[in-house]
Amino acid sequence: MAAKLKKGDKVVVLTGKDKGRQGEITTVLPARGKAIVDGVNVAIRHTKQSQTSQGGRVPQAMPIDLSNLALVDSAGKPTRVGFRFEEGKKVRFAKTTGDTI
Numbered sequence: 001m002a003a004k005l006k007k008g009d010k011v012v013v014l015t016g017k018d019k020g021r022q023g024e025i026t027t028v029l030p031a032r033g034k035a036i037v038d039g040v041n042v043a044i045r046h047t048k049q050s051q052t053s054q055g056g057r058v059p060q061a062m063p064i065d066l067s068n069l070a071l072v073d074s075a076g077k078p079t080r081v082g083f084r085f086e087e088g089k090k091v092r093f094a095k096t097t098g099d100t101i
Helices: none
Strands: 010-013 022-029 034-037 042-047 056-061 069-072 081-086 089-094
Antiparallel strands (some): 010 022, 010 069, 081 089
16 A cells, blocks of 8 residues: 655644644654654653763654644645546645645
8 A cells, every 4th residue: 555644744643642733754664554753742761871872861752653643735734645646657645635745
C-alpha cells in the first residue's frame, strides 16, 4: 500500500494530549504504523554522561500513531489524502481542496 504520509509533510495531531498542534514529520516507521513529528509527543529521557555528551534530562519526540495525524492542506486545515493518476504518474492529493501534494 502506498504511504499517505511521508517524511517532510506538515501534519496536525487529531487526538491526544497534543491535539491541534502542528509539526513536520521527521521519521516514518511503516512497520509499526507510527511517525515521529518534530515538537509533538515530547517525553523526557534521562541519559548518562559520557566522554562525548553531557548527561541529564533530554526532551525527545516519541512516535505517534499515523491514524492520529492528518495532513495540512494549502488552506491550513486538516485533510485526508487520496491518490490519482496524472500524466501516467500516481500522485497524492488533498481531499478537501483537490490540490496535488
